[in-house]
Amino acid sequence: MAPKKAAEAGKRKKEMIQLEDKKEIIRKHEGGMRLTDLAKEYGRRASTIGTILKMKKKITGRDAAKGVTRVSKQRPPVLEAVEKLLLLWIEQKQRAGGSVTKAIICEKAKALHADLLKQLPGTSADAESFKDSRGWFERFKTRSGIHSVVRHGEAASSDVAAAEEFATEFLEVIVSEGYVPQQVFNCNETRLFWKRMPKRTFITEEETSLPGHKPTKDRLTFLFCANASGDLKIKPLLFYHSENSRAFKKHKVNKEQLSILWQYNSKAWVTRLLFVKWVNVVFGPAVKKYLVDNNLPLKAMLLMDNVPDHPPGLEEDLLEDFNFIKVMFLPPNTTPLLQPMDQQVISNFKKLYTRELFRRCFEMIDCSSLTLHEFWRDHFDIVSCLQIITIA
Structure with a gap:
């Protein structure tokens, strides 16, 4: 029994899934996302996601307080420090006239989190607790008050009837000719x-x-x-x-x-x-x-x-x-x-391309006085582009 207790003591208690995340899981599932993919995205077991989906009516009928301003007791202090530093970094970029997209913010948040884990004692247990997911980003926007603006400034009309007719015709061809x-x-x-x-x-x-x-x-x-x-x-x-x-x-x-x-x-x-x-x-x-x-x-x-x-x-x-x-x-x-x-x-594909591009960009501009524009103009050529395309 002693080894069992030791093993249990070494386990790290998972954070509770917030109500907003549960509603997001339900919306994604209704939009066609598979249960296994949801489990991977949120770092949970498929059975946990399945339980949330079974309780759909109960969960969607509950309302959280407006604005995700409260902090969960399970929320590690290092994450609070990450978001404070992240907001200061965004303000610096803003004053310098640099562009800050969702992909850039998420990449910087991961870098800050990794740096803080090295500097702060007793935070190694939180090494895997930070996920730059869509849910985290949306809550960060709400907590910090950041918002998106257009720097500079066709959707073709869709023929729904023709689309429905073609879908029927296409299915008939697939079935009649035995395509898999x-x-x-x-x-x-x-x-x-x-x-x-x-x-x-x-x-x-x-x-x-x-x-x-x-x-x-x-x-x-x-x-x-x-x-x-x-x-x-x-x-x-x-x-x-x-x-x-x-x-x-x-x-x-x-x-x-x-x-x-x-x-x-x-x-x-x-x-x-x-x-x-x-x-x-x-x-x-x-x-x-x-x-x-x-x-x-x-x-x-x-x-x-x-x-x-x-x-x-x-x-x-x-x-x-x-x-x-x-x-x-x-x-x-x-x-x-x-x-x-x-x-x-x-x-x-384009999201993955942009994410890898910014990862490479950060490796250079965070250690120099280069701007994002200067990096792309002077330090990024078509061969670099093809390397990222292969990864994406």
């Missing part, structure tokens, strides 16, 4: 302003605006593609305005060994000719190998929107080895409703 999720693919393009300053910045409660910066407009265009089961991500197609960047020569980069297919034109746009090349050189071979390796029937569906660089007669341009690929196009003005890659896939 591993055989159904979607691709879509997006632009990445890889050196642009953040458009929004958080400032302290007393201020309402800040002077703007001239944005850096250097951009590239990505084409992402994956199957519905999510286990095959096709090598992305990347368009840039330069065939051979000077950074490639500086870092001795071999474009053939990149994790993307590098293409170029003066406007960094996807063109019909190069899209067909990507399908025959990258997409077709990757899909065929995947289907053969997984003992799946040699057939595939590629779903994409109806834009000029996606040729209507694409199936006729396919090489003979890839005539097993069927193409379907989304109806006009239905992309916001139906495009799978627009259902947080691309947005999550």
Whole structure:
């Protein structure tokens, strides 16, 4: 029995889940988030999350006091110190005219927390207690009074009826022709302003605006593609305005060994000719190998929107080895409703890209007098961008 007591004594009591977090868990679950993903995000067991969901009616019927100004008894003092230092840091950035986004604040909070754990005695038990989650950030905004403003200043109308009609038609094709999720693919393009300053910045409660910066407009265009089961991500197609960047020569980069297919034109746009090349050189071979390796029937569906660089007669341009690929196009003005890659896939990539970018940025600017703008302008090139893209 003695060893059992010793083991129990070594356990650290978890913080209580606040009412606001429970309501947030319920909202996310109702929005389609899986129980296991919620458990990972909040650092709890799946059974705990399941209990919260079972008590949904009781929890949603309760109201917390307006403004999360109270401090839980389980809240470690080091977290209070982190938020005080964080607010001072935001005020310093504000006076200097720097941009402070959610990603920057979260990254700085983690760095402050790690530094305080090293400096304050008896805080090692709190090493894993800080999570820069959405819930923490929203409560920090409420406690501190910071708010977001735009530095400088289309949503297309969606055809709901056409979207509903296509969804029915698409399902009929999938069922009648016997496609499984591993055989159904979607691709879509997006632009990445890889050196642009953040458009929004958080400032302290007393201020309402800040002077703007001239944005850096250097951009590239990505084409992402994956199957519905999510286990095959096709090598992305990347368009840039330069065939051979000077950074490639500086870092001795071999474009053939990149994790993307590098293409170029003066406007960094996807063109019909190069899209067909990507399908025959990258997409077709990757899909065929995947289907053969997984003992799946040699057939595939590629779903994409109806834009000029996606040729209507694409199936006729396919090489003979890839005539097993069927193409379907989304109806006009239905992309916001139906495009799978627009259902947080691309947005999550950009968030991960920005987060890694700021992590690298902090390593340099916190130890020097550089501003964020100067870092991106003078110390961040296209090769650095490609490294972060691979991580994201």
